[in-house]
Amino acid sequence: xxxLDSSLDKLASSINQLEKKRTILGDSISEIKDKLHxxxxxxxxxxxxxxxxxxxxxxxKIRVSAVDGGVVQSRYHGASLVVGRAAAVVxxxxxxxxxxxxxxxDSFPSPTPISFLNPISSRxxxxxxxxxxxxxxxxxxxxxxxxxxxxxxxxxxxxIPHGMTRPEKSSEVYESYKELIEMYIxxxxxARKNNTLLAGVVEDSSxxxxxxxxxxxxxxxxxxxxxxxxxxxxxxxxxKDILDxxxxxxxMYHILDTGERSCVxxxxxxxxxxxxxxxxxxxxxxxxSFYLKSVEFDRPVRIDFLNRGRTKETADKIAxxxxxxxxxxxxxxxxxxxxxxxxxxxxxxxDMDIVYQRLxxxxxxxxxxxxxxREFRPF
Amino acid sequence: MLKLDLGTVISSVEGPSPTNFSFVVKENGTSVKRGxxxxxxxxxxxxxxxxxxxxxxxRYFEREESVREYEKKGSSMxxxxxxxxxxxxxxxxxxxxxxxxxxxxMLKPSFPPSPGSKVRLASDDFLKQFLGIDNEGLYLGSIxxxxxxxxxNLTNLLQKHFAILAMSGAGKSYLTSVVIEELLDRNKxxxxxxxxxxxxxxxxxxxxxxxxxxSDKKDYSKLCKVLxxxxxxxxxxxxxxxxxxxxxxxxxxxxxxxxxxxxRQIQKKFRKGGGTYNLIDIVKxxxxxxxxxxxxxxxxxxxxxxxxxxGVFSDVDYPSVKTIVKPGKMSIIxxxxxxxxxxxxxxxxxxxxxLFKMRRNGDIPPFLLIVEEAHQFxxxxxxxxxxxxxxxxETIAREGRKFHASLCLISQRPKRLSTTVLSQCNTxxxxxxxxxxxxxxxxxxxxxxxxxxLDAISSLPVGEGLIVGEAVNYPVxxxxxxxxxxxxxxxxxxxxxxxxxESKNDKKNEDAESFM
Numbered sequence: 001x002x003x004l005d006s007s008l009d010k011l012a013s014s015i016n017q018l019e020k021k022r023t024i025l026g027d028s029i030s031e032i033k034d035k036l037h038x039x040x041x042x043x044x045x046x047x048x049x050x051x052x053x054x055x056x057x058x059x060x061k062i063r064v065s066a067v068d069g070g071v072v073q074s075r076y077h078g079a080s081l082v083v084g085r086a087a088a089v090v091x092x093x094x095x096x097x098x099x100x101x102x103x104x105x106d107s108f109p110s111p112t113p114i115s116f117l118n119p120i121s122s123r124x125x126x127x128x129x130x131x132x133x134x135x136x137x138x139x140x141x142x143x144x145x146x147x148x149x150x151x152x153x154x155x156x157x158x159x160i161p162h163g164m165t166r167p168e169k170s171s172e173v174y175e176s177y178k179e180l181i182e183m184y185i186x187x188x189x190x191a192r193k194n195n196t197l198l199a200g201v202v203e204d205s206s207x208x209x210x211x212x213x214x215x216x217x218x219x220x221x222x223x224x225x226x227x228x229x230x231x232x233x234x235x236x237x238x239x240k241d242i243l244d245x246x247x248x249x250x251x252m253y254h255i256l257d258t259g260e261r262s263c264v265x266x267x268x269x270x271x272x273x274x275x276x277x278x279x280x281x282x283x284x285x286x287x288x289s290f291y292l293k294s295v296e297f298d299r300p301v302r303i304d305f306l307n308r309g310r311t312k313e314t315a316d317k318i319a320x321x322x323x324x325x326x327x328x329x330x331x332x333x334x335x336x337x338x339x340x341x342x343x344x345x346x347x348x349x350x351d352m353d354i355v356y357q358r359l360x361x362x363x364x365x366x367x368x369x370x371x372x373x374r375e376f377r378p379f
Numbered sequence: 380m381l382k383l384d385l386g387t388v389i390s391s392v393e394g395p396s397p398t399n400f401s402f403v404v405k406e407n408g409t410s411v412k413r414g415x416x417x418x419x420x421x422x423x424x425x426x427x428x429x430x431x432x433x434x435x436x437x438r439y440f441e442r443e444e445s446v447r448e449y450e451k452k453g454s455s456m457x458x459x460x461x462x463x464x465x466x467x468x469x470x471x472x473x474x475x476x477x478x479x480x481x482x483x484x485m486l487k488p489s490f491p492p493s494p495g496s497k498v499r500l501a502s503d504d505f506l507k508q509f510l511g512i513d514n515e516g517l518y519l520g521s522i523x524x525x526x527x528x529x530x531x532n533l534t535n536l537l538q539k540h541f542a543i544l545a546m547s548g549a550g551k552s553y554l555t556s557v558v559i560e561e562l563l564d565r566n567k568x569x570x571x572x573x574x575x576x577x578x579x580x581x582x583x584x585x586x587x588x589x590x591x592x593x594s595d596k597k598d599y600s601k602l603c604k605v606l607x608x609x610x611x612x613x614x615x616x617x618x619x620x621x622x623x624x625x626x627x628x629x630x631x632x633x634x635x636x637x638x639x640x641x642x643r644q645i646q647k648k649f650r651k652g653g654g655t656y657n658l659i660d661i662v663k664x665x666x667x668x669x670x671x672x673x674x675x676x677x678x679x680x681x682x683x684x685x686x687x688x689x690g691v692f693s694d695v696d697y698p699s700v701k702t703i704v705k706p707g708k709m710s711i712i713x714x715x716x717x718x719x720x721x722x723x724x725x726x727x728x729x730x731x732x733x734l735f736k737m738r739r740n741g742d743i744p745p746f747l748l749i750v751e752e753a754h755q756f757x758x759x760x761x762x763x764x765x766x767x768x769x770x771x772x773e774t775i776a777r778e779g780r781k782f783h784a785s786l787c788l789i790s791q792r793p794k795r796l797s798t799t800v801l802s803q804c805n806t807x808x809x810x811x812x813x814x815x816x817x818x819x820x821x822x823x824x825x826x827x828x829x830x831x832x833l834d835a836i837s838s839l840p841v842g843e844g845l846i847v848g849e850a851v852n853y854p855v856x857x858x859x860x861x862x863x864x865x866x867x868x869x870x871x872x873x874x875x876x877x878x879x880x881e882s883k884n885d886k887k888n889e890d891a892e893s894f895m
Contacts, residue, residue, distance in 0.1 A: 098459065327452075328449045329445065330448060340461060
């Protein structure tokens, strides 16, 4: 117990020191954030102002859609089984209130089994699962856009595949990945054709891009400019190294106030060389991001969106919609529509069990479907 | 007839089991109510059950802190989330019986229904069969939430006696009036009993009053007569020595022996043609005795004088008890003008004794004796000196069935009622009762009453009751039908009574003033 306590004490002390520095840095930037401008068009930061104030959308007359997916997986003696589903939710708002809700394809879509029959490595299995889940979500998203033509479509997570998803070309699941990329492109096309703003809300972002920009450009720029007080400069000088140990969400938590968003920045410094972006052809450079703080006691969310030209207008509109849908609970700044989509798409172990039992009914009690021993202890 | 699907049986920690199952209600606006009867097909047969509880759930309202947080700024959850899409209703059912093809009786469920089975509203015919409704029976009302009339078989209800138990104002008198109407409406071919009503407050005398012209109420005045308690006389020659001793009460064995001897002597004289006699004659006989101790004489004289002072005794009965009971008719013994409890007890005890004696001899038709405020006449734990009628009423309760002498006890204090008599009433109609002692007493003395039922009893609205016992195969809640007879004047409300009194008084004063 003493060892645990002393270890915790050490850790607590380290965390406190780091937090103190973050607070110093964050407070300093926060003090001057209204005065931070980027007059020259930058390849990374696409707006003049570092932060912008956002008004929540009135929701007088708007249709918003969101998609989420759920997946459960289980490995058996000779097969790996994944069951997934995706649900799209469509909210119609009138006069500031939610007046109608629709679902696509159903309010509780039937789970789709995805199987891997050949022996497969854990890595491949994880990648494959992620790809299949994403395919379900993305296909549901573009079908929902085609059917309902929402003003805004929100995805749970980024609007590009996750980096971990991309397998090697030699991988068994590479073909599946290619299909996924085609689906994303189809999604972007569909959104453009239907004039739907497409954005992804990343709730627990581990992104480092904006922090990196702060470290490389913004903070040095502030110090060099001599426009601000010595106090600010000293504070920044003494704390800037903390940016190496902080992610964007944490940094922006100290800088943004409720109802503020960060500037729009490019998803990647060099989209053509980015592992995922370069697969998206011409769309690669259209993927931009910003952070939004919608409630006082929660971290900002990262929003990736498809930029079709008017950067500020697009970002403001998306931010105002997400803000309006997120601001009700001061401790949980997540859009209500994504909460509903998650509830519709979620799957449990019981769902997996039902699918497994039904498969066994059709196939019989074959060795391939024997459960792994570690999950089947007799006592 | 199309059977209405209510929902689907679900699997839960507790069931389905032979004693309990739950079902999720269909989403199409179907409403399920507590107390409804449902049916479903099982491996055993057609199962019938009663909805014991109805619960609702909604995932958006499961965490109180989240609800509070979301609504803090004045928006309702409905304006933020599609909460209506997540509400579902679950009915909890207690299985009651299974109808097995080919078997005459309903069986107790011994096997659970399967998850996924469809639950339907119990069909009217099946429900009637299950509850033992008799289409030719006494029509008391309708089953809550079903379009089924509650008609109770006359023999099942009356032959083994019944009790109506409820707190003041719950509708006992109304229900009693409905029962009386049903009995008076029967024709000869259906079988009719005579009704004798011990009416403590004169609440039922309206039956004997002609209905006012233009009223839509049914006139029963030709079938009913009122016997004013103040006018009732008990013929002393019809009383045995033992009866007189019991009426006096508290006599020692010597006093009892001596008094009985005197009365025997008087009775011998009467049979030899000596004419009739009364209590004063007995006093004179006691006075004349030279074998009796003077202290005994004095005591007996005092007691007999005291008895005589009630004004109830005479040398002949009035009316003749034999004329009180007629098939399909009612005699109302109106005790409202009598204040003395002892007098009420004496009259009731004598009349009921005579009725039972005559019924046993076949001198009068089968009858139903209705005793209002029964706890006054058959109280528990009270000396027989103060409950003179208890013994005979208990006798009827025990033996009346064999002689077709039926009992209906009405009381708002079941706890104070004789346990012997209450337990012999095989059907109870229980209306609203809130007194916890009375509720406990009912639970102990009524079969088929669960804690849930007890809760329901304490919140029953006026005019609804629970029937348990012989008259029904299973306890059933009934909404009492509208009465056809006119209401009693005594059923008017307090405000109306106060207004009426002042108007009368004002009129009196005006008349007095104009006279002067």
